[in-house]
Amino acid sequence: MTDRPPRLEVWGDPIEHSRSPQLHVAAYRVLDLDWSYGCRRVTAVGFATELASLDDTFRGLSVTYPLKEAAFAASVTRDARAELTGAVNTLLLTGAGPSGFNTDVGGIVSALADCEIAELRHVRIVGAGATATSALVAVAELGADQIEVAARRPEAVAALSEIGERLGLSVHGVPLTRPEPVPVDLTIAALPGGAVVPEADADALASGGGPLFDVVYGQGMTSLQAAWLRAGRDIYTGEAMLLHQAVLQVRIFVGGDPAVPLRDESAVVGAMRASLVGD
Incomplete structure (x- = not known):
């Protein structure tokens, strides 16, 4: 030693x-x-x-x-x-x-509490990587039972669907390109900071997307944050998650x-x- x-x-x-x-x-x-x-x-x-x-x-x-x-x-x-x-x-x-x-799961739960978001049913997660899995478990702990995953590759949603089955949740994938504007209680952006979503697709996600919780921090405004800003909807960035x-x-x-x-x-x-x- x-x-x-x-x-x-x-x-x-x-x-x-x-x-x-x-x-x-x-x-x-x-x-x-x-x-x-x-x-x-x-x-x-x-x-x-x-x-x-x-x-x-x-x-x-x-x-x-x-x-x-x-x-x-x-x-x-x-x-x-x-x-x-x-x-x-x-x-x-x-x-x-x-x-x-x-600790990402607990960080998201506490960050959403900071945003006074404590009860959820229908949530959209944008992205299907490791952070998306943590977001899925976090919103499940907060009571969400319908999870929509917007991803570029439908096959990437399979792992999230398996987690959903284990938690007794309904998890289904939708295209990231021009998704249907189904109203949700919350959108969680779980994309890397450098990921770019085309403006038309981002605007479609913002339509009926509820508040946006974006895990990205310290890298400037993302394309999704810009879409939520255009739509006049609430935006929360990843500093609170980082802290917790x-x-x-x-x-x-x-x-x-x-x-x-x-x-x-x-x-x-x-x-x-x-x-x-x-x-």
Whole structure:
């Protein structure tokens, strides 16, 4: 074992926009922990090699696009939300092998509560990747029972449909190109920040789309946000999700359990929230 302070990092591609370092540094400062938290660009192809190269100073990793499925595969143990979604965004490296967690689900639930969105029935999810699976489980926990998934590739909806069956939900796919404007209670955009939806298709999604909760943050206005703005509908971006999933990550890195609150957690969350202001 080394005497050097524990190290943490966030991995993804792209990763330069990530605010995770400032969130985590703010938390560990309040907790009086001399831990470092860095940022590393890692591709899906290079993930296994990078993970194998880490020494025992590394306590854990935050994992973002496009690495959540690779992190799931690398996990020796996984929490229930990770098992259900097939996606891991948090790796704890202190045991015999990586322990995988999905804090995105809890982050979305808490973020929607911040937006005063607590009861849902009919939800549209745009995108069908790892974050979409977390969004599906999150809205299921909030009572939604009809989920529409708008995706470019119909076959990509199959994994979400399987999760829906396990949860007793109705999940069906619709084309991302000119979808029918069926009214929904909420639209969750689970696309990567660089994804572009043609204006006509985005406007069709905004029609009857309810408020938009877009997981993207820090990368400017997305094409979907622009469509919701044109439609005069409410828009919520991903900073709140980022904050709340990070709080759960800090719980994991500190105590090993996302369900166990931190010491003086209100002060920790306050410092984390303040770290995002004006950035």
